[in-house]
Amino acid sequence: MHIRIQKLVGLLMGLLMGLLIASSGLAQEKFPEGPIKIIVPFAAGGGVDSAARLLARQLQTDLGVPVIVDNRPGASGTIGGKAVQTAPADGLTLLFSAATQVLTGEAMAKPPYDPLKDFSFVARTASAPLLMVISPTLPQTQLKDIMQAARTEPDKWFAGLPALGAPSHLATLMLAKEGQLNLATVVYRGTAPALTDVAGGTTQILIDSIISLQSLAKAGKVKPIIVTSAKRSALMPEIPTAAESGFPNFVAESWYGVWGPKDLPAKRQQALHKAINEATRQLVKSGAYAPLGIDPVIESVDDFRKYSQRYVSESASLLKSSGYRPE
Incomplete structure (x- = not known):
């Protein structure tokens, strides 16, 4: 009887150790292990593409894995957006786009997706005057x-x-x-x-x-x-803002951000968010952002989501009051 109890205890201890090792492996999951693809829904050479390539190079240096920019222009950015929306939610396919991405539902009569519900928000990276x-x-x-x-x-x-x-x-x-x-x-x-x-x-x-x-x-x-930004641009510091010209309520900007497919695992979403924020800090420190005239943005995932919701609401109101009808 005593021997049987010892064997049972041994089996249980072995099982427990196996579970502990397995859970430890999951907790210490190395991400990312494979290459990351960043889809840009605009042609190469523009402002969005230039910012995306800077980020990709910095992420590749920081993470030690290939980070590839894939341009998928067309249909007001929705061809590239659709490619990310339908990609596996593993964090290895991301969308780098501008404010246009979240306005899809307001700008198109039949948008192919809901930009606020069909993507995971990862990080807003910069604002552009x-x-x-x-x-x-x-x-x-x-x-x-x-x-x-x-x-x-x-x-x-x-x-x-x-x-x-x-x-x-x-x-x-x-x-x-x-x-x-x-x-x-x-x-x-x-x-x-x-x-x-x-x-x-x-x-x-x-x-x-x-x-x-x-x-x-x-x-x-x-x-x-x-x-139209709140402050003068370093690219053309001699040009005044609208506020300085007598129109303090005339403030408008574009901005850039990173999204993933819907249902991106929270740990991977946070890992990407942290990596992108750190890459942004390095790009500012190195002066790489200066030629593009963009201002860095570092904020939480929740702040990015709320900012986008507010931006869409304000933009929809402006479009509606102007009589604009999506095509």
Whole structure:
């Protein structure tokens, strides 16, 4: 009887040790072990792509695994978004996109997913100021004078929109609201054709990311008026903010963030969040972000989610009040 009890105790101890070893292995799971793919839903070479590649290189250095950027442009960013939404929720496929990502439901009549419910929020990484430029053929140099001229002769003022439902679109609507303008808009397929028309004088106003407009602005091909951020941009520190120009409520920006598929395991979500925040700190320390003119953002996952919800709510209200109808 005594021998049987000893054997039973031995079996139980062995089983317990096995469970402890297994649970320890799970608790100390090495993540990530394989390569990480970051999908960018826009073409290579733009501001979003440039920021994504900086982050990817830093993450690769920090984590010791390959981090690959995969550009999947098209359909207002939803082709790349859909690829991440349907990917395995293992944390190895991520989406790096701009504020446009969370506005999908407001900008499209039949969005392919719910951006607030069908993804895991991982980290918001940066905010990006927008720049307002006008045609160099116009005499105005101050925002208040442009507002006055556009109110007096609305049929002579047109604003270009590089994309519908994007931060540039929202900033243009905000401009019209703050200036009490009946501002007609012209929709373009991207920034380049809009810039061509503003430089040529057929379209008068354009608001878009400062990184997209600064070259032509510095060359005198278009006339820079204001940045829409709360503070001046280090890329063009001589350009005032809208607030400095007499319109304190005119504040708009784009921003970048990282998402994963829905139901991303909490431990992996937090591991990625921590790694991205640390990579952001290193990019700031090294000065790598400076040429892009973007400001770093380090916040919790919950803050990122709440910020996105608030951003969508405010943007939806602005779009609705303007009479915009998604296509």
